[in-house]
Amino acid sequence: MVRYKKSEEKRKQILYAAFQALSGQGYDAVTLQMIADHAQVSKGVVHYYFASKEAVLIELLEWLTSRIYLKEHEAVREQETAAGKLAAYIGSAFVSPEKNRAFYRVYLDFLARASRIPAYREINQRFYDNCTSISTEILLLGQKEGMVSPHLSAEQTAPQIRALIDGCLIQWLMTDEDALHETYRQSCEEAVRKLLGI
């Protein structure tokens, strides 16, 4: 329905505004007024579409992580070889300094909350599962291609890969140097290759 659609659009608009505001300010420093300003709506509207500030942020985490996953999934799907998929995965994880900075700032806020609040943890777990499925797919294809040892356990390797990606991107974020983004990407890719024994 039009009504629903319009409503959904405004929700997305607010979520995106929340993402921008959150990326600029921290989790608690962000106010509903800032989110409303970014979305160019009145403060009341935010509460009209979301039950509370917490609700906005929970939904934002869901939206963000699923969007990230979809992009990574899409990038990997377009490649046919394990090597290609791997490069695509890393490449889409290290999408750009600007986007990585915006996302990881917010993601660190979320992880901090997730370490204390189960609701956030569950959302993050779905993200991890999705990431694991990507790595697993690559690994299994690699084994089929004969590039990756058949003894390598996907169950163990897949999380290691995500740990490396997140660990490297956090390290890069801490350097505050856009120029090093590419360096970290390469280093991460090489490390992942070593994990896969490629």
Next chain:
Amino acid sequence: MVRYKKSEEKRKQILYAAFQALSGQGYDAVTLQMIADHAQVSKGVVHYYFASKEAVLIELLEWLTSRIYLKEHEAVREQETAAGKLAAYIGSAFVSPEKNRAFYRVYLDFLARASRIPAYREINQRFYDNCTSISTEILLLGQKEGMVSPHLSAEQTAPQIRALIDGCLIQWLMTDEDALHETYRQSCEEAVRKLLGI
């Protein structure tokens, strides 16, 4: 002098209280009252020893990261072989579910702030540098022992190792399962071995 010492002790007492409070609550959810309560002093005392809430937290980050480093450094120093040092490093990074949870909750809060505020970033950078020096020491010894390929670049590998450790511990933290701590430790150690080609 006694006077000075007393003062320093109380500062430490407050910092430790802040650590406990911060680990329980998030960065912004923590109040000076909570910190004072944990330290069993009055609210005014916190302000007597620290200029502001921010000052407490900045100093806490310094204190925490240097303490972690010292423990890791100590553990590594006690070992003589590269393999021993590596196991000691990983072992002291994965010290225990309780301590890791307490620290990484707070550390994630700090990383989130560090992604926006240079002062925090600088402190974290010193921590990274210290961690790098540990990994580098292990790697160089490994090369001397002939266990590690002489072609391996410490400059590149050391950060990868820390990225893995942090990435794995964050993943473990998100599982909220003490029982998995050991699993993640082993997985991390194996992954680090692969990076070193051991």
Next chain:
Amino acid sequence: MVRYKKSEEKRKQILYAAFQALSGQGYDAVTLQMIADHAQVSKGVVHYYFASKEAVLIELLEWLTSRIYLKEHEAVREQETAAGKLAAYIGSAFVSPEKNRAFYRVYLDFLARASRIPAYREINQRFYDNCTSISTEILLLGQKEGMVSPHLSAEQTAPQIRALIDGCLIQWLMTDEDALHETYRQSCEEAVRKLLGI
């Protein structure tokens, strides 16, 4: 517009409440809660209409001094002779024990601040300029009527007149005797007459 008007009304309501509260308590002893209570609004409302306590008080000084001037100006305008205007000026300056007490208590607070803070000083200067314009008008008319010596300098006499009025009203305020208000008024008027040589 209605919206704007409503907003302005509430601002005035808060300013008047601030005046009452300030007159009762001193400048710093007054709290936003007291102002809110006098205005019969919640504490938050004061901050909704004014950026800070300081902003309320700055605006109050402007409002008060311009209101005093307007009343004096009005009273003088209604008279046609210099003698009549002079009596009207003094009469409206010595309006009543209650009002003079309320105003001069607050005004002394403001003068104390103005002696240190330029922003207050500027507002007071505008008030002085307005008072000077009233005295000057009376003096010039008196010269036209032949009552006042043509050699008398308005530039010098006008400030002297205000100095006398303020000086006398402060003295009266210090007596804390409503009954003496009229005495001080007469004494002030006679003194002003001597300055004008009437």
Next chain:
Amino acid sequence: MVRYKKSEEKRKQILYAAFQALSGQGYDAVTLQMIADHAQVSKGVVHYYFASKEAVLIELLEWLTSRIYLKEHEAVREQETAAGKLAAYIGSAFVSPEKNRAFYRVYLDFLARASRIPAYREINQRFYDNCTSISTEILLLGQKEGMVSPHLSAEQTAPQIRALIDGCLIQWLMTDEDALHETYRQSCEEAVRKLLGI
């Protein structure tokens, strides 16, 4: 006794420090710490010599006003003619831009308090009485010399003179221009002459 004397000296030292601090900051902005700093003693000392912050300030008002009176009295006593005494009185009231600024800043703070608190009012009343006695002395001598009309009432004129002096010095203070100090002094003296019919 030595003990008493020493004690009295320290009290004076603290009072003078309070005067300096008060002149710089406002009445409420001043803290006991600032007073202690100015007096180069510890915070505890202030409380050792004075029961409370209020007590310091009450005593300061007494000390200041009696000191001002003594200086004016002294200056007047040294002159023999009414004209000389008048000039000496005005001259010592307009002692210097620096001293007048320091005193009137503090005095306005005190007047603001005196308008609400009887204890301050009483101290100020003694000051007024002393000032009146000076003016009265001058006026009576003037009448004896035949310079001042015998019909002039000292009771009425003396307060007018003080009103002018205070009114003019407050006006000067509000200009924040040291250069205008002399202008205001002259204007005040001329105005006082007119009140005396000289």
Next chain:
DNA sequence: AATGAATGAGTATTCATTCAT
């Protein structure tokens, strides 16, 4: 006498949330 550590009451300010329009 002197110190300064400790206390805690008090206050401005912020902001999520509510609700009348």
Next chain:
DNA sequence: GATGAATGAATACTCATTCAT
């Protein structure tokens, strides 16, 4: 649907005062 005025709970911070040393 949308607005923004109003609310009041929550909190960092200040500072006079106390008191052990």
